[in-house]
Amino acid sequence: MPFMKVYPKNPARSLWVMKPLVKMFRFLGKTIVHRPVCILYPYEKMWVPDNYRGRPGLDFNMCVGCGMCVRMCPTSAIVLVDAPDDNGNIVKRPQINMGRCAFCGYCAEYCPIDAMTVTPEFELAEYTREDLIYGPRRLAYKGTNDMMKIQIEETLISDIKNGNPERRVKPFMIDRPELESAKCISCKKCEKVCPVSAIKMVEHGVNAKGRPILWPEIDDSKCICCENCVDECPKSALHIKEVL
């Protein structure tokens, strides 16, 4: 116990007259030699690391509009809005209300293609609340580097049981939607909602009324497991099969 045992035996205690003087000069010397702790804030700024969780940033062209950030945002600060891309086509992109943002970094962490990043920007004061709403283009951040693209590196429980633990980057992307074909009504909503066009409706015979039976088939190489098809399915025919 460094404090409780050492301190009462401190011989300096007996010099109670000299002690304050000695201490004062010691601290005075220390203060003179020590560089200032304060900084002149607006002119000098504190250093922040690259992985600092400031406002979220977005690479507009990389984003596929899957809505994973919207799904994971704990404060519901993110919504998908229509925005014109470089070619003039209307696409879905996230818009963030910085007034609600909790700066938890979940949007960057769970983004399956690393379009969403954290940025070291923390000076976000505005005059009106409307100015705090960052549209998809305003979210762009110059100088995005790899440290800002937060990656999930997880190990599967099965891997540890097998004695071969390895870190897998974005392991949630190996989960796949599974079809309960008896429930499927061939409405094609899953195909329409898939942001990366990984779902293709494939004909599996004809029903009693002579109409084709279409079931979704998922291209594993394209799927990013955003669960949009699962949410959109009106008959709950799709559910995510988790790889653990």
Place this chain on the structure above:
Amino acid sequence: MMERDLMDIRAETDELTTDKMWVIMGPQHPFSHGLWTLKVELDGEIITDAEPIVGYLHRGWEKECENRPYAKIVPMADRLCYAASMTYSHLYCMTVEKALDIEVPEKAQYIRVVSDEICRISSHLMWLAAVGTDLGNFTVFLWCMREREYWMDLFVRLCGARMTTNYPRIGGVRNDITDLFDRDVDRCTEHFEKSLWDIITLIDDSSIFVSRMKGTGILTREQCVNLGITGPAMRGNGVDFDIRRDDPYETYGKIDFEVPVMNDGDSYSRYMVRVEELFQSCRIIKQAMQKIRAIGKNAPYRLKVPTNVPACTAMCRLEDPRGESLMYLVADGSGKPYRLKVRSPIFTNVSASKPLVVGSRIADVPAIMAMIDMCLGETDR
């Protein structure tokens, strides 16, 4: 004639009686560390009765959790306590892991131990700063806050945020420790062990401080146990109990440290226990960092966990900087908790404010309540 006059005066003073008076301290009052009210009944300068009132900061935290997926509660758990945010998200993750019946990788456990202890140090430093201002020494406040900045910088290196760290995850921690953190944690610990002595000498050698703390806010050991006080306030009363040692979670069982206990039961012993805990935390951090280095860089630190928790109940507790925190989870098999109950240490410690302050002078109340180390965010939830 003269005798008669004197007798008259004495008769008048005998009739001069004062009424007892209720004084409301708080919710915004220089003595209170947060939003709460202490109603005290004064007989002159002596406190004869007291009543704590909490609830000004109630946000419906537990009810909010019932409408959220498990992963989204982690950033919310940070908001329970602004000074020791990591411990609550850690506790929440531990509870869910217990419900899921999974064991976290060893590296993650050590990282959690390190981050918890950094959290404890920064929380205790904030308390020490507050004690400085409560007892009228602003230098203590400035020096404590200066030292705290180094630990806050460590948090930034570790997870990219200073206060609401959002670092533990269900199944491990958010990211691995970086090389910069590995380098700075040793520097910071060594620097802190030296510089803490400066702060201690400021407080401990000042007779004003010591006379204000010694012999005030006395609780007996039995009172302390019956009231359910936990943490440093309990260990200052002679109860030798620490969850880190007696019911070890994570890897605390593999780490060598001592639990400081003082038997006086006054404010000064609570102060001494907390200061000693600062040194012990440095000791734990050093050992845990050695273990992390021994485990190696490529070891797993985070598990992929299922989204849904099977229907069960789970209860976990850990040693918060302020005492024993506990979470009780009732899961119904869905992706959201059915019920999540939090037991916060300060809620119980606040309820002990009546036996703490009764009998003391009103000028002692800031010092007595400062030694409880208030955090009303976790109390009101």
